[in-house]
């Protein structure tokens with residue numbers, strides 16, 4: 001009996017976006033099929049992982065997450081170097097968490113100076129996240145764009161309330177932007193249209209549909225990614241044909257279940273392995289939903305996910 | 319779903335008697351066509367029509383039950399490719415593998431873990447579902463002894479695995495009253511096992527070395543009248559497995575290809591020696607169409623996230639889980655107990671009430687209807703602002719239950735506290751911690767009486 005594979009006709013294709021610059025450019029996107037559906041299309045650039053670096057020493061991380069970085073916490077440059085040198089990071093994601101007006105409220109110029117130092121210290125593509133405070137991010141990310149002119153950083157989140165100011169500055173200084181909307185396909189599309197109207201070039205946009213952790217709203221994020229990806233490929237929705245980023249490590253490592261020790265909750269098993277697997281499985285789910293870039297924290301979770309990506313890129317003997 | 323409402327209507331009695339609960343046969347037909355009614359609701363159908371319509375209205379992936387009684391596991395029944403189209407029906411059964419090659423201590427330890435592993439989340443109990451007993455040692459008596467031990471030790475539904483057809487038949491007969499899954503019919507033994515499954519009315523797994531072979535065996539079994547099949551395409555790598563699972567599901571849904579219209583069985587345990595990696599592969603199969611997922615161990619750190627993933631993927635995408643709007647009394651409350659408020663998203667309610675419970679500080683938890691949305695989502699959607707919280711606090715009856723007027727609000731809603739104090743002039747608004755996990759410490763130091 002011969003099996004005829006019921007194929008889906010994909011008329012659309014995800015845009016290819018170069019991240020970083022010079023010899024160290026990493027291209028993402030380019031898919032012409034649903035995630036890892038290699039029997040009916042191509043995934044020229046397998047998904048990539050950006051390792052998190054924080055601008056200040058984290059105060060509220062469980063030890064299991066802090067341990068690999070204990071010697072560099074508080075020194076973002078050393079932290080970023082460690083990620084690249086020791087853990088082989090393909091890309092870095094600098095979280096400017098301390099700029100949050102509800103936290104330390106680090107001023108924009110200081111945040112920009114830190115970013116500049118980190119960007120000078122590592123060659124790999126650099127993502128820079130503000131604190132998701134609309135007004136503060138406008139100041140901070142504009143300053144970052146200016147300080148790191150020409151480096152093609154990937155900056156965000158650009159939200160409905162600040163995309164104009166940040167978007168215009170980003171084009172001026174040649175950076176890529178992450179268009180962020182709360183788990184809604186129509187809002188995602190709308191923001192991409194607005195960015196287009198602002199003349200942000202198509203090869204400078206990444207979709208950030210926002211993410212929750214496994215067990216904490218992930219199902220909504222999973223489905224919105226699947227919908228964005230199928231709309232882009234099948235319905236040929238041109239304003240959704242961009243790579244997707246999933247910034248979930250900070251969601252995962254604040255949940256209760258990564259913090260409970262085995263003593264407190266014997267049925268939850270080994271605390272370290274549990275945290276690693278919750279992060280890695282959150283990644284596994286969003287990968288299968290269509291994420292192209294994952295922002296991750298624990299080196300061992302990252303290794304598991306890298307292996308998973310490699311395995312899924314092999315069709316296997318048929 | 320094969321037939322349209324009109325096509326179904328043509329086969330109905332057309333008496334519009336209303337016994338099915340809707341006024342007309344046409345209305346009933348429309349409900350049937352969209353899967354919103356059961357055929358049995360109409361008492362006046364002939365057996366022939368029942369069979370014909372039953373077949374046509376059955377989901378493209380057959381629902382197969384393994385086991386009996388409370389531990390019976392329902393699999394399949396799926397109707398869509400993507401969860402945003404419609405709720406996925408039956409979550410995967412995580413299944414522990416035991417082999418007659420393992421020593422007694424290992425088997426007992428694994429079984430104990432299996433039995434004690436259960437988590438309550440959002441009011442639902444999550445646990446590994448089945449035990450697979452595998453004969454590998456060429457010694458039938460050892461295999462039979464293990465089957466017996468497992469049967470005595472647990473009520474869980476079973477998968478029986480053995481390449482030796484005789485041993486497998488003997489085991490299946492010994493516990494056929496428990497409706498185990500027989501694994502597996504291959505090209506070589508399809509007649510024997512097909513007859514056995516039919517005779518014992520047990521579900522039967524089908525293993526091919528390729529999709530082609532799988533379809534051939536499955537078709538043979540359908541012709542033999544075996545109804546409840548479970549499919550194994552033989553893939554033992556992550557990439558190939560993903561491909562096969564998608565092709566099987568699509569063939570059933572898009573082509574109504576009967577030989578593939580069944581739930582599947584997958585073996586992460588045979589794809590790697592690294593338990594962490596095994597868990598990752600299992601997670602892939604939760605999202606992409608594995609029904610029985612065979613694992614080499616049940617450990618809290620891997621099975622808990624897997625159960626979460628399965629819960630996430632299999633919840634209803636259209637309807638957030640919500641709890642009732644009311645005052646929940648946690649512990650032995652009195653007129654001096656703290657009062658807290660949050661929304662009625664089940665996840666939020668269970669997390670917060672769990673932490674209040676842990677604190678051992680008896681408290682009133684006011685649950686306001688936020689249409690099943692989490693705190694910030696509800697706030698952003700205009701359903702959990704000062705303007706709606708205030709009238710709820712006044713009307714819900716809490717003012718009669720406590721002497722004090724102090725209300726703890728979620729830390730993420732700090733921005734509304736001023737406005738809320740204006741709307742509730744008698745009340746003092748206290749800003750709680752952001753994460754519920756900090757509630758026990760917070761409640762312990764909270765002073766209600768001045």
Ligand code: B12
Nearest residue numbers: 182212217660666691692693694695698699728750753754
């Ligand atoms: C899943 C999700 C959704 C789902 C809804 C899920 C649901 N049932 O609520 C969907 C996709 C439908 C959705 C929609 C929207 N969302 Co939404 N969503 C999320 C997401 C990813 C997770 C929310 C979640 O489930 N959290 C888990 C629950 C358990 O958290 P929680 O209720 O807050 O409870 C915790 C704490 O608050 C605390 N707590 C709870 N109660 C209490 C009580 C007391 C007394 C105390 C002390 C503590 C406490 O304990 C819990 C655990 O620690 C968040 C982002 C994120 N990563 O958090 C965005 C988010 C909440 N959404 C957001 C927005 C804007 C929206 C929309 C308005 C977008 C739009 N314009 O359409 C819509 C509104 C919906 C509508 N119009 O009907 C924003 C809110 C921004 C803001 N700061 O106001 C967020 C933060 C995303 C973002 N960064 O932009 N969303």
Ligand code: SF4
Nearest residue numbers: 334335336338343360
């Ligand atoms: S019970 Fe049967 S005959 Fe009566 S209205 Fe319903 S479908 Fe028609």
